[in-house]
Amino acid sequence: MREISIIGAGHSGTLLAVGLAKAGHKVSLYSDKDAEGIRDTTSPTGTAAIFADSLAVERRLGARDYQSETNPIDGIHVFFSPRIGQEFINFGTTLGSDTAGAAVDVRLRSYDRMVQLEELGAEVTIGTVDMDGLERIAAGSELTVVATGKGGLSGLFPRDPQRSVFTAPQRKLAMILVRGIPTDGSAFSNRIPGHTPVCFNLFGNAGEIFWVPFLHKDGEKVWCLVFEARPGGPFDRWDGVNDLAGAFATATSLVKEFTPWDWPAMQYMEPLANDPFSWLKGAFAPSVRAGSGLTPGGHAVMSLGDTTVSYDPICGQGAGSGVRQAGHIYDAIMASGDGPLDRAWMEETQEAFYRSHIDPTYRFTNTFLEPPAAAVRILTAAYADQRVAGQLLKTFNRPPEAFPMLADAAAGSDWIRRCTGQSGGSVVAKGKLKVLAAMARNAVKGQNFNRAQAVEPARDLADSTS
Numbered sequence: 314m315r316e317i318s319i320i321g322a323g324h325s326g327t328l329l330a331v332g333l334a335k336a337g338h339k340v341s342l343y344s345d346k347d348a349e350g351i352r353d354t355t356s357p358t359g360t361a362a363i364f365a366d367s368l369a370v371e372r373r374l375g376a377r378d379y380q381s382e383t384n385p386i387d388g389i390h391v392f393f394s395p396r397i398g399q400e401f402i403n404f405g406t407t408l409g410s411d412t413a414g415a416a417v418d419v420r421l422r423s424y425d426r427m428v429q430l431e432e433l434g435a436e437v438t439i440g441t442v443d444m445d446g447l448e449r450i451a452a453g454s455e456l457t458v459v460a461t462g463k464g465g466l467s468g469l470f471p472r473d474p475q476r477s478v479f480t481a482p483q484r485k486l487a488m489i490l491v492r493g494i495p496t497d498g499s500a501f502s503n504r505i506p507g508h509t510p511v512c513f514n515l516f517g518n519a520g521e522i523f524w525v526p527f528l529h530k531d532g533e534k535v536w537c538l539v540f541e542a543r544p545g546g547p548f549d550r551w552d553g554v555n556d557l558a559g560a561f562a563t564a565t566s567l568v569k570e571f572t573p574w575d576w577p578a579m580q581y582m583e584p585l586a587n588d589p590f591s592w593l594k595g596a597f598a599p600s601v602r603a604g605s606g607l608t609p610g611g612h613a614v615m616s617l618g619d620t621t622v623s624y625d626p627i628c629g630q631g632a633g634s635g636v637r638q639a640g641h642i643y644d645a646i647m648a649s650g651d652g653p654l655d656r657a658w659m660e661e662t663q664e665a666f667y668r669s670h671i672d673p674t675y676r677f678t679n680t681f682l683e684p685p686a687a688a689v690r691i692l693t694a695a696y697a698d699q700r701v702a703g704q705l706l707k708t709f710n711r712p713p714e715a716f717p718m719l720a721d722a723a724a725g726s727d728w729i730r731r732c733t734g735q736s737g738g739s740v741v742a743k744g745k746l747k748v749l750a751a752m753a754r755n756a757v758k759g760q761n762f763n764r765a766q767a768v769e770p771a772r773d774l775a776d777s778t779s
């Protein structure tokens with residue numbers, strides 16, 4: 314039995330804690346808030362939609378499975394406009410159980426796991442851990458893991474300038490949960506009828522807006538709207554927003570103005586008045602930090618989740634990365650026998666995860682922030698051929714499989730040939746023709762994308778929220 318301390322009760326820290334406690338280790342979790350405080354008085358730190366491989370890690374480590382309660386993310390659909398007003402490329406795919414995901418409120422995950430940890434006999438200590446506290450904890454533990462998110466104690470793990478591409482935020486971010494959009498698969502019939510996909514809207518010159526089916530902490534199926542604004546661009550309207558009402562008004566104006574194709578299905582949306590914390594805004598430079606660090610007294614500690622790496626949320630990868638890293642660290646501890654969990658072990662463990670997951674996932678995310686020519690070819694091919702679209706969108710579950718094809722045109726052509734049996738160049742050429750036809754339709758009719766149908770909310774929902 315190992316004595317392991319984990320600082321931070323976000324979903325990545327609590328997942329590792331549950332896995333280790335279930336495996337019989339002596340786990341101490343330190344959290345600045347108690348379980349009710351996290352659930353009821355904080356905002357979720359992100360949408361945290363995760364896909365099949367990450368869901369499997371959660372189950373493997375013994376955390377609660379919300380499968381029967383939430384809407385699956387059983388599809389991904391993309392509308393791409395090079396500029397606002399131009400409706401050009403669109404494609405989507407359903408996702409089978411080997412890929413489909415779910416977005417469960419991280420506040421609910423943390424709450425449930427903190428309760429579970431108490432039941433498992435783990436020690437849960439409430440209070441902010443400062444550097445002196447960390448020193449004492451690390452001195453008394455065989456292993457100390459810091460999972461305090463992007464802030465907290467992350468300063469102990471310096472940003473890696475070689476591995477971090479950006480020194481400034483690439484987007485200003487906002488997120489809000491809403492009810493009143495159907496969650497039974499009828500909302501976005503213009504995209505993937507009968508399903509609850511992530512619905513992306515990518516605007517070359519303005520940023521991204523997307524919707525994700527979401528399980529709210531109180532058990533209600535809702536939608537999470539995410540806004541990624543290029544600084545100074547037309548979506549950059551969040552600076553003066555300070556409360557739920559302001560967030561909802563800003564979100565509504567952006568959706569109505571810039572995504573008219575989805576607005577009919579979203580026009581009855583309402584804020585969650587019962588949860589004033591159901592929104593978020595902020596900005597950060599996507600960064601890779603050191604996987605291990607030393608306290609001033611020389612004790613080695615290792616990082617986990619957002620403390621190790623913060624991805625821009627454009628591809629929804631941060632939470633999934635934290636889950637997989639928790640699984641990876643869990644496996645390394647289990648494989649270590651009675652061996653030392655020292656700095657060398659930490660570095661070896663973290664480096665292996667960096668190579669296998671963080672590096673390709675960080676590149677995957679950054680590709681969508683500023684798509685290079687090779688990636689634009691793949692998007693164009695996906696517009697032409699459903700098999701390309703299906704394989705491309707599956708990489709949201711396994712970002713490493715998106716390379717080298719997203720970064721290299723020749724590799725992309727090979728990959729398209731493997732997907733379709735046709736030459737990459739010919740599929741891309743078909744896509745370009747489709748784009749030209751879309752441009753013509755856009756010019757003549759003023760639109761190209763399918764419009765959603767208006768769906769009034771069910772009466773009992775409207776009654777229960779009035």
Ligand SMILES: Cc1cc2nc3c(=O)[nH]c(=O)nc-3n(C[C@H](O)[C@H](O)[C@H](O)COP(=O)(O)OP(=O)(O)OC[C@H]3O[C@@H](n4cnc5c(N)ncnc54)[C@H](O)[C@@H]3O)c2cc1C
Pocket residue numbers: 320321322323324325326343344345346351358359360361362363419440441442443460461462463464465466486487488539593617618619620626628629630631632633634635
């Ligand atoms: C708008 C947005 C959308 C996103 N969408 C997605 C998505 O769809 N899919 C996806 O995979 N990821 C997404 N992400 C990223 C994802 O939400 C985060 O990566 C994830 O929630 C981070 O979890 P964590 O456990 O590492 O850290 P956190 O959730 O930040 O948890 C850290 C915990 O540590 C506590 N703490 C901090 N300091 C101390 C201290 N000194 N002592 C004790 N406790 C402390 C905090 O209170 C908190 O409870 C999104 C992010 C944003 C901003």
